[in-house]
Amino acid sequence: AGKLQTELTVFHQDLRDEIDGFFFDGGSGMFTAVNRSGKSRRNGLELASTWTPNRRFAAGLSYTLLSSTQKDGTGTAIREYRTPRHSGGVWANLNSADDRLRLTVTADYGGSRTDQHFVAFPALIEKLNHYWLVGITAEARLSDNLSVFLRGTNAFDEDYEEVFAYNTPGSQFYGGFRVQFGD
Numbered sequence: 504a505g506k507l508q509t510e511l512t513v514f515h516q517d518l519r520d521e522i523d524g525f526f527f528d529g530g531s532g533m534f535t536a537v538n539r540s541g542k543s544r545r546n547g548l549e550l551a552s553t554w555t556p557n558r559r560f561a562a563g564l565s566y567t568l569l570s571s572t573q574k575d576g577t578g579t580a581i582r583e584y585r586t587p588r589h590s591g592g593v594w595a596n597l598n599s600a601d602d603r604l605r606l607t608v609t610a611d612y613g614g615s616r617t618d619q620h621f622v623a624f625p626a627l628i629e630k631l632n633h634y635w636l637v638g639i640t641a642e643a644r645l646s647d648n649l650s651v652f653l654r655g656t657n658a659f660d661e662d663y664e665e666v667f668a669y670n671t672p673g674s675q676f677y678g679g680f681r682v683q684f685g686d
Contacts, residue, residue: 509552516545521573527624543573543583559598566591576625585666587614587633602644609638618667634663648683 520538528535547570553563567590571583582588592611598604615633619626637659642652653676660674 506556507552507554510550512549514545514547514549517542518545539574541574541578543571545569545571545583545586547571559600560596562593562595564591564593582617584618585616585631587616589614589633604644605640605642607638607640611636611638613663613665616665618664620667629667631664631667634661636661636663642681650681651679652681653678 519542521543522536523539524534524536526535526537527533547568549565549567551563551565553561555561569586569588569590571586572580573583575581590611590613592609594607594609596605596607613634613636616631618629618631620629636657638654638656639658640652640654642650644650655674655676657672657674662673663671665671
C-alpha cells in the first residue's frame with residue numbers, strides 16, 4: 504500500500520586521471536599536483552528504505568557498502584584514502600495532526616577510514632575513527648504562508664575527522680522564517 508519503499512543500487516565506477524595533490528617534484532623540492540596513471544575503482548551497493556505507516560510519521564534508513572582501490576607508488580592496489588567502507592544514516596519525521604508542527608531527527612554515520620600524514624617521508628598512514636552526526640529540525644507553520652524553524656547540525660558536538668588534521672564543524676544551530684508567495 505506504499506507504506507514501505509526500499510531501493511537497492513549496485514554500482515561500479517572507474518576513475519582515470521585522478522588528481523594526486525601530494526606529488527613530490529624533485530626538481531623544485533616542492534609538492535605539486537599531477538594526474539595519476541591507471542585508474543582507481545569504486546564498487547559497492549546502496550540500500551535505502553522509507554517506512555510511512557501514516558501521514559503523521561515517516562522513518563527511513565540508508566546504508567552504503569563501498570570498496571574503493573587505487574594504485575600506490577609501486578603499482579599495488581590499496582584501499583583508497585578518505586573513503587569509508589561503511590556509511591549511512593537513519594531519520595524520522597513526525598507531523599502534528601493538523602500539519603502545523605513538524606519534527607525531523609537525523610543521524611548520519613561516517614565509517615572509519617585511512618588518510619596520509621605527511622610528517623615523515625614516506626607518509627604515515629593514519630586511521631580516522633567512525634562517527635555519528637545528529638541533526639534536529641523543528642518547524643511550526645504560523646499561517647498558510649509563514650512558518651518559523653529551528654535547525655541544529657552536529658547537535659551533540661561530535662569531534663570527528665574526514666581528512667587527517669583538518670578541523671570539522673562543531674554544533675551549529677540556525678533559526679529563521681519561511682515565507683511562501685502565491686499558491
